[in-house]
């Protein structure tokens with residue numbers, strides 16, 4: 001039996017395994033993907049200093065380090081149940097059951113699905129699907145595509161598609177609906193885009209981030225948003241155009257669009273058909289936390305963290321005995337934050353086993369999470385730090401009950 | 402025309418990989434080691450992996466990371482295998498699902 005079981009070989013799970021194994025714990029990781037690395041694998045961003053963040057290389061480095069420390073990694077194994085048995089956790093997987101006294105759930109995030117009429121046609125996929133197909137599978141998703149949904153992730157991935165020679169015709173908004181919510185409102189998108197503006201070569205957006213601190217400036221900018229869109233890395237981003245429908249018979253042939261008001265309502269008489277052989281839908285990310293719910297963990301709903309997150313303290317420990325969480329299951333942030341959280345979880349589990357030689361390692365690792373968060377190039381939400389604090393308070397209140 | 406990205410400006414060129422033969426709905430395709438069923442078929446221009454069990458409408462991948470099950474196919478007789486999570490192996494036999502009977506549904510069909 002291993003001391004620690006980890007579900008998820010993403011940056012959080014791998015970093016936790018490395019930290020725990022270094023302190024002498026025996027660790028096993030299970031992951032349902034066919035290779036370790038999680039969503040890190042597809043990532044490819046140019047940082048403001050011009051250095052590329054190459055997820056494939058980072059994943060390979062973590063994988064090698066973990067294996068060198070004796071961590072056992074089983075890929076292609078899905079976990080579908082977790083139960084408490086005596087003083088241990090038992091996980092049920094497609095390859096059988098395993099038990100351990102310490103369990104870390106690091107299952108990451110999933111993409112929110114935004115239904116658009118015609119979205120079941122072959123050739124329509126989530127933006128993350130296109131990222132993995134392009135950078136991990138190294139297969140082009142098509143010749144010419146439209147991205148529906150303008151957010152940090154979709155802009156970053158559209159740029160990755162373009163790097164691989166896939167033409168992105170336009171980035172446009174989803175139709176305004178209950179589901180698309182804010183993502184269908186030009187206004188809200190402008191606000192969120194301003195958070196990555198420092199990365200943008202487009203002068204409209206970059207200058208905008210300085211000028212448009214005030215709400216009325218932002219409103220003005222949306223009202224006068226150029227009808228040809230702004231170009232970011234040579235891709236037109238259209239904040240005043242929305243998809244109405246994806247069309248095609250046996251696969252995608254195009255997207256029917258219309259100009260929209262600053263509130264996101266279609267303007268009659270402005271409809272157009274953009275020919276395309278693929279479409280990516282970008283609905284944003286939320287924590288993939290079902291397994292923590294099955295285990296019986298209490299949850300909090302925190303929009304700044306992407307949705308429902310399992311309660312946990314700053315040691316990444318949930319209120320349940322021996323159950324830890326790390327990475328995007330605790331809130332949507334970049335892979336570097338997930339790694340630093342993983343390190344904290346790994347050291348916490350070592351401490352719980354009485355194997356942590358030096359307690360200052362843990363406090364340093366906790367400081368590192370905050371540092372990495374502050375310096376993150378890609379910030380998924382402006383209020384992450386406040387969201388984190390709220391979860392910490394709720395976890396403390398739960399434990400004190 | 403192949404859609405593989407052999408050369409990438411940042412990630413570099415693909416290494417030599419072993420070619421594998423597999424079948425999809427009776428036709429023979431070539432995959433390279435490390436490719437998923439969904440990846441290899443897309444490279445060959447195949448986007449439709451199955452038909453909807455009730456309506457017969459064509460379906461392909463959606464999430465490509467195992468969350469949605471839109472890519473479910475039969476592999477060597479086993480149903481509901483995710484094409485986006487399963488690596489091609491030599492001689493693998495993949496088939497798309499078919500329309501299933503809906504005898505209890507109003508206006509449904511027995512076969």
Ligand SMILES: Cc1cc2nc3c(=O)[nH]c(=O)nc-3n(C[C@H](O)[C@H](O)[C@H](O)COP(=O)(O)OP(=O)(O)OC[C@H]3O[C@@H](n4cnc5c(N)ncnc54)[C@H](O)[C@@H]3O)c2cc1C
Nearest residue numbers: 008010011012031032038039079107108128327328335338
């Ligand atoms: C599609 C997508 C694209 C993203 N792209 C970017 C990006 O470009 N830049 C960026 O900064 N952030 C991106 N993110 C955010 C990303 O979540 C973080 O950057 C980071 O990868 C989170 O690390 P993690 O270890 O928490 O989870 P992940 O990296 O998601 O790893 C979780 C692992 O758990 C496994 N798993 C989940 N459930 C089970 C189960 N039941 N049984 C077995 N294994 C399971 C998964 O297969 C996966 O390998 C993306 C997220 C998604 C979903």
Ligand code: FES
Nearest residue numbers: 463465469470485
């Ligand atoms: S495409 Fe979603 S599970 Fe395969």
